[in-house]
Amino acid sequence: MIWHVLGILAAAYAGLCLTLFVLQSGMVYYPETGREMIATPRQSGLDYEDVKLVTADGVALHGWFVPSAQSLGTVLFLHGNAGNISHRLDSLLMFHRLGYSTLIIDYRGYGNSGGKPSEQGTYQDAEAAWRHLTETRKIPSDTIALFGESLGGAIAAWLAARHRPGALVISSGFTSVPDLAAKFYPYLPVRWLSRFDYDTRTYLRAVDAPVFIAHSPEDEIIPYQHGRALYDAAKPPKQFLELSDGHNEGFIFVRDSWVRALGEFLDEHVGTDSAAKHAR
Numbered sequence: 001m002i003w004h005v006l007g008i009l010a011a012a013y014a015g016l017c018l019t020l021f022v023l024q025s026g027m028v029y030y031p032e033t034g035r036e037m038i039a040t041p042r043q044s045g046l047d048y049e050d051v052k053l054v055t056a057d058g059v060a061l062h063g064w065f066v067p068s069a070q071s072l073g074t075v076l077f078l079h080g081n082a083g084n085i086s087h088r089l090d091s092l093l094m095f096h097r098l099g100y101s102t103l104i105i106d107y108r109g110y111g112n113s114g115g116k117p118s119e120q121g122t123y124q125d126a127e128a129a130w131r132h133l134t135e136t137r138k139i140p141s142d143t144i145a146l147f148g149e150s151l152g153g154a155i156a157a158w159l160a161a162r163h164r165p166g167a168l169v170i171s172s173g174f175t176s177v178p179d180l181a182a183k184f185y186p187y188l189p190v191r192w193l194s195r196f197d198y199d200t201r202t203y204l205r206a207v208d209a210p211v212f213i214a215h216s217p218e219d220e221i222i223p224y225q226h227g228r229a230l231y232d233a234a235k236p237p238k239q240f241l242e243l244s245d246g247h248n249e250g251f252i253f254v255r256d257s258w259v260r261a262l263g264e265f266l267d268e269h270v271g272t273d274s275a276a277k278h279a280r
Helices: 001-021 085-098 118-138 149-164 177-184 202-207 224-233 254-269 274-279
Strands: 047-054 060-066 073-078 099-106 144-149 165-173 211-215 240-241
Touching: 001 099, 047 099, 047 118, 060 085, 060 118, 060 149, 073 085, 073 118, 073 224, 085 099, 099 118, 118 144, 118 149, 144 149, 149 165, 149 202, 165 254, 211 224, 211 254, 224 240, 240 254
Parallel strands: 073 099, 073 144, 144 165, 165 211, 211 240
Antiparallel strands: 047 060, 060 099
């Protein structure tokens, strides 16, 4: 009898592992959550250009370029794993008020972009956006800040490890997918089962640009320890900002200090006067 029960439990456990292995893409990407475009920058009072990109593997991407008349620098915005670019209008407005132009793209499978999301695919999407700024628009790389939120933090770190942006900003990021999965499924061998890496911490160790990390101790999705571990992995110069409240609300409750700290960091390392400051 006991062996029969153990056999049933073992089969159930194996079935759970198999389900996790097969369905994990749907646990990483949420392209259908808010798939429809709900607004444009113009509805927030911002001029913008529709941007059409084609990746190295032929996927058509959609994005917006929001110019700033002050032209202190440019932000490449890489968003999280749910929603689309139209859900980030507050951030576009913030960067515009700080004096920075912004290019924001939807990954393959998100918003109006074609294709289906994958880890290597999101990296190629970020690379296409980088080429658009540096090759098509001829923007100097040291005046570009990479900004990644949540999943986008891993993608931004990957990109920063391969190029030399003026700065890298990661908000509410994780160290890696296996590390994060171990929090949610401590009873499963997730490090063996994971088909995704998004190894932000490893990428950060190869980044030579200044790094800004922001995270909340109250983040209910990505533990605060992940943000601290990312900060520890980054080379100086680096800065850490402690947020408050949950994963999706952390910036709201510290908006003034967040905007001030981020603006000062960007002005020091990316803004048009930064080269002169470092030369002195």
